[in-house]
Amino acid sequence: MKKIFALCCCLFLTSCFEITERIKYHDDQSGEYTLMVDFSKSWLKTKSAIWLEEVDGVKIPNEQEITQKLTDFKSKVSKIEGISNITTKTDFDSYIFIIKLDYQNLKALNEVVNTLNKQKNQIHFNGNTKSFERIASYPIPENLLKDEKKKEDLEKANMISIYTFDHDILATSNANSKISKNKKTVFLKQSMYSVLKKSSLMNNNIQLNP
């Protein structure tokens, strides 16, 4: 799914947008995973891009195609052992797209991300009762960063990760991350441009109080 949305990002790159990854992580390694792609701040330009069907020579998926992609994703991911309660939500008024699912263990979650990124045996998440680690690797469309015209748009766009735990957070490895007041959530926000140049900016090793 990341690959699909990364591609969508490439295609819709006319203004501000956000990608938010939210994970609830329990002691038994199970939890909830939510991915939200939000173009609401650039509603008009997104609508125009979809209407035009093409921007800068790149085909823009229409509403039906986007809905179909999400349906295909749901079908693929439902076959992964340990994944359940998969839901997708499309809001074509505000252009917000959400995927939500429950995972039984990190192996299943890794498989979800691998399936969508067309990767094999890549570890994106690692964890136990004492720690949780995010190892970010985003499939970046070629030539995206080389286009200077896109830089301004990418700098305004954001990549956000929000991880919530059952236990208190002791420390995080990523200096840019923030810990919530109740010490159970870590928040990390980076500009899309920086993340696409260096995925590891979204890496984070979170130490938990067991």
Added chain:
Amino acid sequence: MKQIFTLLILFTFSLAYNQALSKKQDYFVQFNGSQLSKKVNVAEVLNHSVLKNYKDGKAYLDINEYANLLKLDQKITVHGNYSDSIPYYQITIPIKSRNDIKTFLLKKNQVNDSLAKATIEDFAQYSLYNSGDKKTTIGWNDNYLVIFGLTKKYNYNDYKPLVVQDTTTTVAVGDPVEIAVEANEEPVVDTTSTDNYYANFQKEQMAFDSIQSIHQNRFIKSLFENGFTAPVSDKVNNNADISSWIDYASAMSGFNSAYMALAQFTTYNKFFPTQKNLGNFVKGINLDFYFDNDNARVEEIVEYSKSVADIVSSINTRKINKNIFNHFPSQKPLGYMTYHINTKAALESFPGLSAEIFSNTFLFKEDISVVTDLISTIIDEEATATLFDGDLSMFLYDFTEREVTVKTFEYDENYEQKSVEKKIKKSIPLFSVIFTSTHPTFADKLIQLGVRKKVLVAKGNYYEIIGTQEYGNLFIFKDKDVIIVGNSIDNVFPKNDSFSKGIKKELKQNYFSAKVNVEKLVEAYGKSKEAKTSEIEKLNRLTQQFTDVTLYSAKKLVDDKLKFELKLNSAKADKNIILQTLDLIEELTSN
């Protein structure tokens, strides 16, 4: 056997091409070098740094090399025929020297590393060049060079592979013993030569191309052997810098043929309007280009048949309802479009036009006329026309920031999402749409219906449309025959009529008039949050170059021809607009 078939196919094609080439032209394009060269120095255009940078590294694009051989201060023409059984094209270019052309082509031939080399032959009256692949034929004398081509291609539909009868014998095994002989009566394609299918096709294709080449050579000979006469057409405009004309009926024929090929798969093709019908309406279309110092202009001229021209003329001629001018803005807006047609005449003409367009062998004209008569009886054109008389004007005044309440989400202290209503400033266009309706009651009743259904709420002398805050609170206003929908109520009560006076004058001759003020539009866009810094700089440069774009269409048809004119006006007039545009491109692409 195969050779006999091949020869038979080739003989058939050569017979076909022994017919004379049709003199009918389906299209004609004329580059009026004699006129354009007075307006702009062609060498200056070709030597412009933008073109120079483009062609650097691309040896085949050394435009100057070509320009030195040609007489660019004379007319270059392209014409052809695509609807005839022998479709062709011909490009005619005035040249400086027969020998120079030969030297040039010989040089190109030498650097060409393909196996098949081109050939050049010299005759008394002309020289002849044939490309190595036999697809291009060029003839030239001391004054003109002609590139000629027959455009029909040999394709898979033309290729007929060898057909062989196949008999099979089957034997039934078991009690009782019987021998049954079956003859398979269907002809079967010789599958033993499947591997050679494409090779055989290619051979036949090459043979076809060779014959095409022979005919091309013959045609070139016929052009030059008795002295060459440059092609002319009375369809193009000799006052235009570039003038083009297309035979609409032939174009539709081409489209129809293409469609019909696909439509064999549908059941609805029999209902499709035939080329003949559509071609009867529009005889031809001209596109003429003019490049002056202070503007670039393109005119589209549509030539109708007499009967259709009369209809179009009656539709375009309308006495404008003067009440609308009371609501035109006092100052020139960012952009506007105003359109005035005779709706009654349009409704009256519609049944007849439809019957003409849609009549074909499947749906007889008589059948269609039953339907159109019924519609005419039910519809009172005069009464229906009062719903929308035919005056329509749209204005874009400005962009503004309005506070709009939107639902969005934020994070709380624990980074949980919470939905909040926020007031944000949104850049919205200020616009209005003005039209007339002389129906005595319909508009008022519709408005009252809106009020009863709580879609509209009365606010003084106008009605606000509920739920349109995001668009700046749309309203409906009615003043006698004039109805206005928009989001800027102040602009529909002008303080003076300086702008509308100018429009009235324009609309004396034109039924359609539109204008976009480039400078104001860019200024307004730049102030909006939609614009990026890099975009604004480039757009500002654009406004320094071009002031506005205008579009007109005249009421009066001259010689059954309706004209549309699109004009791009320049802020400067120190040099031809072509050079100004190249300068602009250079500036915008150098950053």
